[in-house]
Amino acid sequence: MIKPLTLAAAIAVASTGAWAKQEAEVIHWWTSGGESAAIKVLADSYEADGGTWKDSAVAGGSNARSAAINRMIGGSPTTAALFNTSQQYHEMVAEGMLNNIDAVAAANNWEEILPRPTLDAIKVDGHYYAAPVNIHMPGWFWYSKEAFEKAGIDNEPNTPEELFATLDKLKEAGFIPLALGGQNWQENLLFATVLSNVGGKQLYLDALGKRDSETINSEEFKQVVDTFLKLKPYVDTGSPGRNWNDTTSLVINDKAGIQVMGDWAKGEFTQANKKPGQDYGCFPGLGDDSLYIVGGDVFVFPKTDDKQQVAAQQKLVQSMLKPETQIEFNNLKGSVPVRTDIDVSSMDICAQKGAEILKVAERQVPDGSMLMEEYIYGSLKDAVTEVWNSRDMTTAKAVKIFENALRD
Structure with a gap:
């Protein structure tokens, strides 16, 4: 009321x-x-x-x-x-x-x-x-209905395992599985989405709020980093430097299957006269109890x-x-x-x-920028970009990079 x-x-x-x-x-x-x-x-x-x-x-x-x-x-x-x-x-x-x-x-x-x-x-x-x-909410999943249909995907993924299975089907069907604009803030957005969906609420809050060594070196955080790195093969070679709206256009034009982007992406679909539920789909996370980044x-x-x-x-x-x-x-x-x-x-x-x-x-978590000072948040984004764009990056090496970046 x-x-x-x-x-x-x-x-x-x-x-x-x-x-x-x-x-x-x-x-x-x-x-x-x-x-x-x-x-x-x-x-x-x-x-x-x-x-x-x-x-x-x-x-x-x-x-x-x-x-x-x-x-x-x-x-x-x-x-x-x-x-x-x-x-x-x-x-x-x-x-x-x-x-x-x-x-x-x-x-x-x-x-x-x-x-x-x-x-x-x-x-x-x-x-x-x-x-x-x-x-x-920066971590929405936007997807092409046509791409899902042609790839034989009947349902939205509810778990990380189902997400990778979905990406595999999109790749086999000839679509760009995961559309990502290779810019600092977009890569950070993808990492935050993986952290919230794979790590869960407590790990999310501890990793970005406490930022202590025990949390960053935990098996749970290593799993988040490992999942993040496993997404790299599903991104196309045109990703580096691409603007977010140009990346959204790949989904709009049914060239890509999924984009992880904030809800401002709806404006691009609307301008292209695409209707939610008909031409494209949206879901805020993996599963009915997924976290919502505020x-x-x-x-x-x-x-x-x-x-x-x-x-x-x-x-x-x-x-x-x-x-x-x-x-x-x-x-x-x-x-x-x-x-x-x-x-x-x-x-x-x-x-x-x-x-x-x-x-x-219970499903709400604050955006990472609310949990740390700007200079630390900037260091985190730089770390994400280094981890994502380095060749032969291992989970162990990535964890060390994150630990150094999140240190006050």
Whole structure:
């Protein structure tokens, strides 16, 4: 059941001037066609609530984040800035560079309606510093229905053994079994997916959270690494350097069988007029109890004592998380609403699957970027790339590389 603002909370928000017409400058990196359409939904929602949205788009995530930070340091901060649901902004919290949004979070019962991994990422030292707008799960399996049919595959794989059997059949039928773009972040995404599906929840959390030698040298982690390495022969020679969307096109055009990619891949299928369940299939992991990696996007709010800007910040948060805005925005973004208390029956079957899993806390794990500082996460991605692209890589050698990379 959707819980509206209580009268007391509404009065508190109104007393700050939050419902007065306020200009909000928002810096972000959503510049592609689908992303631009999605950010427009947020802008329209804010303006429908009486505000004025000033759009500041900067191409590239790292460029946009750097621009936002430079604006803060220079004394001319934007009203809000886009970041990923991670530890990217935790140092900014420690430096006192952000306003908290506790009032809106409390008024809308975030502790009850948001997934725990998301709450853990946006709440620092008891205060909320970021407004999440979606859940992106990076480890979805996307597959060509035509390729599966021609390869004689009747069911989606439910275990690692069944996955390899499926890849073998696709290879025998002349398809690229596993479509992978050979870029640092895509290789890391594949490794995280193997870790979650083969290692299980505790190993996933220990390997990326504790990062201790005992965990990394355990037989369970070695099995994860071994499985990851065994996937290499199923990837085509055109993989190195290939963009993710070009890789998705291989599945769309029935040249490849499976791609492991985040749910943003749906946008590519939609643009190609492909329908889920008819032209392509999607499943979030191996088996009905597979883990769901929780990632996503958030907006943070630069520190300011300007009452007008504080009011605009609170109004932005309120408008972004309205149920109708969440549905429309996430339909275009390819993600799942961050709120677990709204009706998603109007969304596609992939999004419905994800939304249903988000109601099961035991199946949720945070994205690796939420479990470690950025420099360690960068070392992990470099290690994955080294392991994946080195010739004659052994499991033992790979484990040592991971152990060195994950050391604080």
